[in-house]
Amino acid sequence: MPTVRRLGTQEWRAYRDLRLRALGDAPDAFGTTLEAAQRYSDAHWEERVSAGAGSEWDLPLVAEDGGRLVGMVWATIDPALPETAHVIQMWVAPESRGTGCGAMLLDAVVGWARDSGAHKVVLRVTWGDSPARRLYARAGFEPVGEPEPIRPGSALLAQPVRLQL
Numbered sequence: 001m002p003t004v005r006r007l008g009t010q011e012w013r014a015y016r017d018l019r020l021r022a023l024g025d026a027p028d029a030f031g032t033t034l035e036a037a038q039r040y041s042d043a044h045w046e047e048r049v050s051a052g053a054g055s056e057w058d059l060p061l062v063a064e065d066g067g068r069l070v071g072m073v074w075a076t077i078d079p080a081l082p083e084t085a086h087v088i089q090m091w092v093a094p095e096s097r098g099t100g101c102g103a104m105l106l107d108a109v110v111g112w113a114r115d116s117g118a119h120k121v122v123l124r125v126t127w128g129d130s131p132a133r134r135l136y137a138r139a140g141f142e143p144v145g146e147p148e149p150i151r152p153g154s155a156l157l158a159q160p161v162r163l164q165l
Contacts, residue, residue, distance in 0.1 A: 002101045007060040012049035022091035031151045070096040073105040085113035087123035127157035
C-alpha cells in the first residue's frame with residue numbers, strides 16, 4: 001500500500017526523475033512538455049524543490065511504495081489570494097494506478113488546503129473521459145468555465161474544475 005509524504009528539501013534528483021517520468025508517460029496531462037523540462041538545469045530542479053519543500057504556501061507530495069516513488073502532486077496557495085489552493089501537477093505511475101494512490105494524494109492536498117484556510121481547490125484536467133477526470137469528479141470537483149488550451153498554441157483542451165471546501 002502506498003504512503004504519502006512531503007518531498008524533502010534535498011530530494012530534487014528524485015523529484016526531477018519522477019517529474020520527467022510523468023511528462024514522458026502522460027504528455028497530454030501537463031502544461032509543461034518533456035522536452036522543455038529536460039532542458040532545465042540541475043540548479044533549477046534543486047531550487048524548485050528546496051523552495052517548495054520548505055514553504056508554507058507550497059505542498060509537494062510524493063507517494064511511495066516499497067521504497068519507490070510512484071506518484072506526486074504539487075499544490076500551492078498564492079499568499080495574496082489565500083482562499084484558493086491550486087493543484088499544479090499530479091501523476092501516478094502506471095503500475096500504481098487503481099491502488100488508491102491518486103485519491104490518497106488528492107485527499108492530502110484537500111486536507112492541507114482546509115488546514116491552510118482555503119475555501120476551494122482548483123485545477124485543470126485534460127478534456128475528455130479519463131481516469132483523472134473521474135478521480136476528480138469522485139472527490140467532488142465540478143467543472144467551472146470553458147475548456148481552454150492546455151498550453152499556449154495547443155489544440156488539446158483542459159477543463160478547469162473546482163472543489164468548494
